[in-house]
Amino acid sequence: MSSTTDASTGRAQIAARTLRTDRWWLPPLANAVGLAAWVAYATVRAFMQDYYYVPEYGYLTPFYSPCVSTGCVPEASHFGQILPDVWWLPYAAISLPFLLLFRLTCYYYRKAYYRAFWLSPPACAVAEPHKKYSGETRFPLIMQNLHRYFFYIAGLITLINLYDAIEAFFKPGGGFGLGLGNIILLVNVVLLFAYTLSCHSCRSGVGGRINHFSRHPVRYKMWTFVTKLNTRHMQFAWATLASLAITDFYIMAVSAGWITDLRIVG
Amino acid sequence: MAESTSHLHHFKVWRGDDEKGEIVDYPVEVNEGEVVLDIIHRLQATEANDLAVRWNCKAGKCGSCSAEINGRPSLMCMTRMNTFADDEPVTVTPLRTFPVIRDLVTDVSFNYTKAREIPSFEPPKDLAPGEYRMQQVDVERSQEFRKCIECFLCQNTCHVVRDHEENKENFAGPRYLMRIAELDMHPLDAADRQLDAQDEHGLGMCNITKCCTEVCPEHIKITDNALIPMKERVVDRKYDPLVWLGSKIFKRSGA
Numbered sequence: 079m080s081s082t083t084d085a086s087t088g089r090a091q092i093a094a095r096t097l098r099t100d101r102w103w104l105p106p107l108a109n110a111v112g113l114a115a116w117v118a119y120a121t122v123r124a125f126m127q128d129y130y131y132v133p134e135y136g137y138l139t140p141f142y143s144p145c146v147s148t149g150c151v152p153e154a155s156h157f158g159q160i161l162p163d164v165w166w167l168p169y170a171a172i173s174l175p176f177l178l179l180f181r182l183t184c185y186y187y188r189k190a191y192y193r194a195f196w197l198s199p200p201a202c203a204v205a206e207p208h209k210k211y212s213g214e215t216r217f218p219l220i221m222q223n224l225h226r227y228f229f230y231i232a233g234l235i236t237l238i239n240l241y242d243a244i245e246a247f248f249k250p251g252g253g254f255g256l257g258l259g260n261i262i263l264l265v266n267v268v269l270l271f272a273y274t275l276s277c278h279s280c281r282s283g284v285g286g287r288i289n290h291f292s293r294h295p296v297r298y299k300m301w302t303f304v305t306k307l308n309t310r311h312m313q314f315a316w317a318t319l320a321s322l323a324i325t326d327f328y329i330m331a332v333s334a335g336w337i338t339d340l341r342i343v344g
Numbered sequence: 345m346a347e348s349t350s351h352l353h354h355f356k357v358w359r360g361d362d363e364k365g366e367i368v369d370y371p372v373e374v375n376e377g378e379v380v381l382d383i384i385h386r387l388q389a390t391e392a393n394d395l396a397v398r399w400n401c402k403a404g405k406c407g408s409c410s411a412e413i414n415g416r417p418s419l420m421c422m423t424r425m426n427t428f429a430d431d432e433p434v435t436v437t438p439l440r441t442f443p444v445i446r447d448l449v450t451d452v453s454f455n456y457t458k459a460r461e462i463p464s465f466e467p468p469k470d471l472a473p474g475e476y477r478m479q480q481v482d483v484e485r486s487q488e489f490r491k492c493i494e495c496f497l498c499q500n501t502c503h504v505v506r507d508h509e510e511n512k513e514n515f516a517g518p519r520y521l522m523r524i525a526e527l528d529m530h531p532l533d534a535a536d537r538q539l540d541a542q543d544e545h546g547l548g549m550c551n552i553t554k555c556c557t558e559v560c561p562e563h564i565k566i567t568d569n570a571l572i573p574m575k576e577r578v579v580d581r582k583y584d585p586l587v588w589l590g591s592k593i594f595k596r597s598g599a
């Protein structure tokens with residue numbers, strides 16, 4: 079029983095779990111639905127092993143980047159083929175788990191899923207249902223402290239996404255090309271950089287951990303820049319979920335022939 | 345002359361002590377421009393002369409009139425009545441994390457105990473008082489935390505102690521973890537605070553769900569600017585082998 083509703087400790091005896099009258103349950107519910115829907119879509123797509131590449135224009139979806147399975151079409155494999163082609167192994171199995179861990183240990187997503195799924199707490203001043211609470215002091219949650227390592231890896235993967243986006247301007251058949259797909263890929267990469275660089279671990283690493291900014295003017299500038307981005311970390315977190323899903327869906331739709339790419343040049 | 349905009353409002357106020365209590369209904373007059381504390385004072389002056397309430401400045405700067413208004417931890421003096429519809433009942437209860445003394449007054453001594461547990465500023469050994477010199481850019485971060493008025497709304501809202509009385513012993517609460525962060529970022533503080541933050545003051549209990557930030561009447565970004573940076577500093581010391589190795593090789597300290 080929560081201490082909030084249990085008055086044995088001399089607290090005011092109020093049985094209600096909360097006296098809030100606003101719709102406090104809406105944000106956690108919206109987060110739970112949004113995150114669950116995204117994870118469901120991403121899981122289906124990661125294991126689909128199809129419609130991930132548009133050979134005419136060189137579009138590769140970020141869900142299959144880098145495409146390192148022997149099952150990948152050779153043109154999509156910019157970084158070699160080292161993984162066996164089996165149904166249970168996504169073609170980008172060397173990047174996807176780290177991207178998942180980067181977001182799973184992200185300080186923003188932690189807040190979102192602790193509230194939405196674990197109800198700890200569901201909303202401010204609403205009693206949580208758990209009897210015991212040890213926070214992030216024990217396994218497995220103590221592993222949240224490894225966030226910075228996943229940040230380093232996610233940074234490298236974002237560079238690969240950038241490479242993919244630039245590569246797509248050069249059509250596999252030769253010549254420069256520009257279509258709606260290129261713009262979508264590019265916007266997605268810009269948002270991915272914004273999300274990755276606005277990370278709290280990045281903010282600490284570039285300068286937050288030092289106490290004398292005056293002795294480190296360059297790091298202070300970097301910290302100031304990341305701090306500005308960091309205030310929008312939540313917005314970038316959701317914007318990138320949307321942009322990843324839109325990018326992937328667009329490439330799937332073009333690849334499957336449901337729609338044709340809107341071409342501007344070439 | 346403008347038409348008078350006073351109306352009768354349905355107030356529900358928790359009345360009781362540490363043994364028993366209940367929410368009591370009061371119809372009470374509300375005038376334009378008033379805040380919840382004004383209405384509580386009107387109740388004291390009219391129907392409930394013995395209503396206990398702690399207050400002081402009526403300007404959101406003393407941190408005395410913390411309570412829960414329609415379940416939301418807030419300062420009574422900073423909650424305007426025009427944020428409620430005329431027919432919307434307003435429930436006022438004492439803070440639910442601390443022992444109640446009477447009516448809306450709670451015993452907040454938990455916070456004083458926690459404050460005493462944080463070691464004070466420790467100047468470098470080679471500097472005498474009067475010789476401290478600091479750059480503005482180096483103390484700017486800490487200055488945000490100095491805006492704290494110690495209303496204890498964050499301490500009251502944090503689910504770590506609000507929902508788990510047993511955690512009170514080992515958890516300093518957001519206000520005092522922020523105090524540790526303030527001192528740890530201080531350019532002249534010589535004390536080693538990072539390991540203690542985790543091991544003695546319970547920083548690891550914080551799951552960064554940001555309710556402290558949400559309720560802060562001074563709008564201090566407690567989670568983003570104090571707790572998470574402090575967690576990252578703890579990782580530097582306790583959980584990151586690379587930073588540890590770097591500090592051994594390059595003999596970096598304090599930077």
